[in-house]
Amino acid sequence: MRALFLGFDGGSTRAQEPFAQLALALHLKGHEIVWLAEAGSAAALLAQKLELPNHTVPRIRVVGARRTLAISERISDQGSELVLYQGDRTEPIALFSALPYPQVSLVEFYRAEKGQAVRQKSVGGFLARTVHRVAFSDPQQEERSLESIRFRARGGRRVVFVDRDGTLNAEVGPIRVPGDLEILPGVGEGLRALDKGDYQIVVITNQAAVGRGDLTLAQLDCIHGRLRELLRREGIEISAIYSCPHTPQAECDCRKPEPGLILQAAGDLGIRMEESWVIGDSMRDIGAGQSIGIPSILVKTGWGGADPRAAELEGKFTPAQKARDFTAASEWILRHESRPRVRRGT
Numbered sequence: 001m002r003a004l005f006l007g008f009d010g011g012s013t014r015a016q017e018p019f020a021q022l023a024l025a026l027h028l029k030g031h032e033i034v035w036l037a038e039a040g041s042a043a044a045l046l047a048q049k050l051e052l053p054n055h056t057v058p059r060i061r062v063v064g065a066r067r068t069l070a071i072s073e074r075i076s077d078q079g080s081e082l083v084l085y086q087g088d089r090t091e092p093i094a095l096f097s098a099l100p101y102p103q104v105s106l107v108e109f110y111r112a113e114k115g116q117a118v119r120q121k122s123v124g125g126f127l128a129r130t131v132h133r134v135a136f137s138d139p140q141q142e143e144r145s146l147e148s149i150r151f152r153a154r155g156g157r158r159v160v161f162v163d164r165d166g167t168l169n170a171e172v173g174p175i176r177v178p179g180d181l182e183i184l185p186g187v188g189e190g191l192r193a194l195d196k197g198d199y200q201i202v203v204i205t206n207q208a209a210v211g212r213g214d215l216t217l218a219q220l221d222c223i224h225g226r227l228r229e230l231l232r233r234e235g236i237e238i239s240a241i242y243s244c245p246h247t248p249q250a251e252c253d254c255r256k257p258e259p260g261l262i263l264q265a266a267g268d269l270g271i272r273m274e275e276s277w278v279i280g281d282s283m284r285d286i287g288a289g290q291s292i293g294i295p296s297i298l299v300k301t302g303w304g305g306a307d308p309r310a311a312e313l314e315g316k317f318t319p320a321q322k323a324r325d326f327t328a329a330s331e332w333i334l335r336h337e338s339r340p341r342v343r344r345g346t
């Protein structure tokens with residue numbers, strides 16, 4: 001997510017702190033953050049303290065035509081998909097609403113201590129494109145809500161749900177550190193083709209190592225931060241990552257072949273399920289899609305369908321297609337824009 005945080009001088013460092021903490025948490029999860037602040041302001045100092053990528057902007061006091069243009073250009077340069085604004089001043093709302101490019105969502109932060117809403121959504125005749133309330137609670141939840149805003153702003157709401165290990169990166173046993181991630185050949189090319197074809201990418205992954213106590217959620221965040229980074233280098237911004245942290249013994253409803261992760265994502269993001277697909281290297285991935293009527297493609301990389309539960313699941317589920325690798329799977333999807341009907345698994 002290219003998120004642009006705007007820390008205009010909405011008050012003291014203390015008032016800005018929760019906002020900066022959220023920016024920092026997203027930064028550590030691998031999201032691209034640009035923190036704009038007025039030179040010398042509390043916001044600029046705070047960004048330095050937290051070591052957020054810091055850019056300063058000219059002071060905004062009066063939003064005149066020339067000043068508006070200068071700031072808009074600065075923001076456009078950053079290629080942001082999301083603008084988060086902290087503060088209760090109305091000028092910036094007018095400013096960002098006037099930006100010429102459609103990806104911008106305006107997110108207003110409400111002063112936590114006062115708990116009061118920003119009164120005006122329409123300022124000086126400009127209407128904010130998206131006004132979203134963000135509470136300062138749990139970064140996990142905020143990430144979800146920001147991802148959902150961006151997902152909707154991007155337009156196309158169809159998704160390719162992609163497994164992680166053995167599909168995007170080499171299957172080398174449980175990944176413990178970010179350095180273990182190695183993107184498979186053909187993945188960048190395939191993802192770019194899907195992106196061009198108006199599909200968004202949502203990663204769905206079983207991570208029982210967390211439930212077993214071998215991996216903390218913070219470590220998993222670091223690994224996914226690295227995954228986002230590696231794929232960003234390939235020109236791809238993943239829309240969201242959903243992981244099941246449970247062991248098989250927990251009998252949760254999100255560990256694939258259960259469809260829980262897909263259903264969770266669908267609920268959070270507003271996905272058009274009838275136009276979506278699954279790509280994975282194990283029969284568990286195929287089952288997760290097919291059990292809710294989503295055609296699923298098995299890639300020959302990683303387990304290549306010979307995963308520990310394959311024999312048991314093969315009786316119930318059949319991949320819509322088997323593909324040599326990720327590129328071949330993407331090509332097949334793009335050739336079958338109108339999806340085949342899928343028999344739901346039992």
Ligand SMILES: [Mg+2]
Pocket residue numbers: 163164165166167280281282302303
């Ligand atoms: Mg896999």
Ligand SMILES: [Zn+2]
Pocket residue numbers: 244245246252253254255
């Ligand atoms: Zn689970």
